[in-house]
Amino acid sequence: MRLKGVIDVQSLLELPYLRTISLMNNDFDTEWPDINKIVGLKTLFLSNNNFSGEIPAQAFQGMQWLKKIHLSNNQFTGPIPTSLASMPRLMELRLEGNQFTGPIPNFQHAFKSFSVANNQLEGEIPASLHNMPPSSFSGNEGVCGAPLSACSSPKKKSTASIVAAAVLVIVALIVIGAVILLVLHQRRKQAGLEVSAENPSSIMFQSQQKEASSSDEGSRGSPTSSSHRSRSLRLLFVRDDREKFDYNELFRASAKMLGSGCFSSSYKVALLDGPEMVVKRFKQMNNVGREEFDEHMRRIGRLNHPNLLPLVAYYYRKVEKLLVTDFVHNGSLAVRLHGYQALGQESLDWASRLKIVKGIAKGIEHLYKEMPSLIAAHGHLKSSNVLLSESLEPILTDYGLGPVINQDLAPEIMVIYKSPEYVQHGRITKKTDVWSLGILILEILTGKFPANLLQGKGSELSLANWVHSVVPQEWTREVFDKDMDGTNNSEGEMVKLLKIALACCEGDVDKRWDLKEAVERIHEVNEEEVKSSLSPWMVN
Structure with a gap:
């Protein structure tokens, strides 16, 4: 052109x-x-x-x-x-x-x-x-060197240049040796996570075992060494309705990696004589001391709601933490929304998506009721942190971790720090989780992944901005997921839920709905249109 x-x-x-x-x-x-x-x-x-x-x-x-x-x-x-x-x-x-x-x-x-x-x-x-x-x-x-001809060296060298070269070689050898040791150390650490059918792997790193052994040797002869070792290698259960197992059983169990990111790594663990569990390994959880961490885990363990994945047990070390939960076979909402074709599944229909949104709202509502002291009771609400039961009931995970995450790294990790109020003003409020909820509802309705969560630089390219760029008269044709079935006689209710999501995503936090109003509005949405269902806030 x-x-x-x-x-x-x-x-x-x-x-x-x-x-x-x-x-x-x-x-x-x-x-x-x-x-x-x-x-x-x-x-x-x-x-x-x-x-x-x-x-x-x-x-x-x-x-x-x-x-x-x-x-x-x-x-x-x-x-x-x-x-x-x-x-x-x-x-x-x-x-x-x-x-x-x-x-x-x-x-x-x-x-x-x-x-x-x-x-x-x-x-x-x-x-x-x-x-x-x-x-x-x-x-x-x-340019020289492989795959071209080797780099040539000067024929004559001064004594000073020879000495300088020798020093550089020695330094290089030291650096190379350090790198080799580091690589070997990393490989030894990773060996504990490699999975194969012939040799079931452990989810623990060998360095962890070494550290425990070193600690044992160093504390021999101490009258408190036995109790210290016992405490450091102990799984702490926060629920009484689960079969208990110890650290060594977890260490010996075969494991399959489910996913890994900057925040955590997840493994499905098959205990020798017990259920399948999920172990999440965190390295960015040093914001509080041991006693405060234990108390926060007990608070999370006391939560009991069908839309919250219960914490079963945890393992504490200063350098890393392990959180143990039940394994949910049906996978995450993110996979169901964006990878259903690869899995040979059908797209979620309108009724299922509405059910999922209402379940998520119930789970968030319960979090704020039971943990009122937290500014953002979930803090990391996104489709990959919503699991689905066999009946497509949503189950929230990775909630309530804000107080224990390293605060210098939290803005790079957690969803709430992508909100407009944090990006523009550096603050988090009780309404920030509402923004995350609104973005998640838009993802569920449109079938599009939120670009702002990918780029990690805030909400400029949020789904809300994209929806606002489409005139309302075109929403039904342009905005809603074209693979969403079961929409006959439901377009009015779909638009109602879309407007709820946009109200939750309001950039001005003072104008944004609070959680109570958002949840109430969500529960007013029906699968099919009801003539008298329009509320005053629906009229533009």
């Missing part, structure tokens, strides 16, 4: 679900645009244009979802941006046919497709790129 001019990134931000930008084979001749503002981007194709100038070192910082970058055959100068080396999902990087200078960044992983050919680069090729074909580096006279 031979487009030219400036790429208006600000306008592209109005497209919350933009995942690919492809402007190849045009005549754009500007400097580098601020693409990193579009944090949800997965592919970027700008090859065969006339872009020029240096790309800032941090141009790709925060773009953790980017997988493919094609910038070949432009006129970029300066060093290759160092932020490219820290992108965890990057699989394709094409930079050939530019004027990049300096060394190739030390990329930490291999690529499916990579080329920096025909630039002005120099220096040794990083080890992680040795398996790339020689053509990926051709046309750079100063």
Whole structure:
């Protein structure tokens, strides 16, 4: 099309679900645009244009979802941006046919497709790129090392340079030795979590066992050593209606990883003589001391409601905590909403989605009734933290953990910190969980995953903004999940629930409904339209 001019990134931000930008084979001749503002981007194709100038070192910082970058055959100068080396999902990087200078960044992983050919680069090729074909580096006279010819050394060296080289070699050997020890240490730790049919694994790390052994050896001869060891290796049960088992049984049990994130890792554990359980391993729970942690776990253990997953037991160590709960076979709401086709299941119909929303509201209501001292009684409400029973009754999990999570890391972890009031004003209120509830209802009704929870930078691209961008007359056709069956004679009730969700997502926290009103409105929604069901707040 031979487009030219400036790429208006600000306008592209109005497209919350933009995942690919492809402007190849045009005549754009500007400097580098601020693409990193579009944090949800997965592919970027700008090859065969006339872009020029240096790309800032941090141009790709925060773009953790980017997988493919094609910038070949432009006129970029300066060093290759160092932020490219820290992108965890990057699989394709094409930079050939530019004027990049300096060394190739030390990329930490291999690529499916990579080329920096025909630039002005120099220096040794990083080890992680040795398996790339020689053509990926051709046309750079100063580049050497595998897969090209070895880097040459000067024939004559001064005594000072020899000494300097020797020092560098010694330092390098020390660093390499430390890295090898670290890798071996990590592998030993991970060995306790590897699962296979022939050798059932333990959910505990070997380092944990070592630490316990070291503690035992160090405390021998102490009159209190036996009781100390007993307490440190003890599972503490907070419920009396479950079959009890000890730490060693848990340690010996076979385990299957269910999921892992920055907050926790989850394992399904099959006890030798007992039920299947779920063990969640947390490392970011050092905000309070042992006694306060024990008391908070007892408070959570006293909660009893059909829409809350009960805490059964916990294990305390200073460096990590284990929380033990029942295993729910039907999986999470997130998987049911977004992965039902891969599982060979049918999409949730309107009646099921309404049932799930009402159950979630009941669970949240009970949390606030029983834990009134907490500002955000759940704090981490999202579809992956809602499990589903066989009858599609929702069961909330990961609730009430706000007080024990490390406060310096909580904003990077918990959903409430993506709310407008925290993003804009740095505060959490009793209505923040209501915002999370509203976003979750929108996800249930639209079938779309909330982009703001992916990017980790707040609520600018929330589902609420997207719904507001569609005129109300088009909601039925454009907003609701097209795979949602059972909507005959229910469109009015669906719109009613959609408006409830938007009221819960109100950006002005003072205008947002409180939980009591939100729950009352949710329970007023029916499966089918009732002529007299319209409330005054429904009329715009």
